[in-house]
Amino acid sequence: MEDTLQQTFYCDHDHPDIQAVAARLKAGDKDPVTIAGRTFYFVRDKFPFGFDLYQRKASETLKRGYGVCWNKSLLLGGTSRGDKGTRGTSRGDKGTRGTSRDK
Numbered sequence: 001m002e003d004t005l006q007q008t009f010y011c012d013h014d015h016p017d018i019q020a021v022a023a024r025l026k027a028g029d030k031d032p033v034t035i036a037g038r039t040f041y042f043v044r045d046k047f048p049f050g051f052d053l054y055q056r057k058a059s060e061t062l063k064r065g066y067g068v069c070w071n072k073s074l075l076l077g078g079t080s081r082g083d084k085g086t087r088g089t090s091r092g093d094k095g096t097r098g099t100s101r102d103k
Helices: 016-026 032-046 058-064 069-082
Strands: none
Touching: 016 032, 016 058, 016 069, 032 069, 058 069
8 A cells, every 4th residue: 555655756745845835734623534625625625726837836736726637636636745744644554445455
């Protein structure tokens, strides 16, 4: 699982701006569902769809304030992974019903 959470060129979740936003979205909350919802609505509501190059880093989309679907999904992924304190709190790490993780 850790391999899938590694930073990539476009999903630059270790960027300081992404880290700051992710920490703010966490806001001391420990419930991963609440944090995920807050992060989703942040990207959906604060970043309108706007035509741009489809290959922008998450940090570039954050700075620009808009993006195409690809860019917004990278921003969502980046901010979801960004705050080091929230890593490891995905559904998979807490156990998901009906999968080998529960066994």
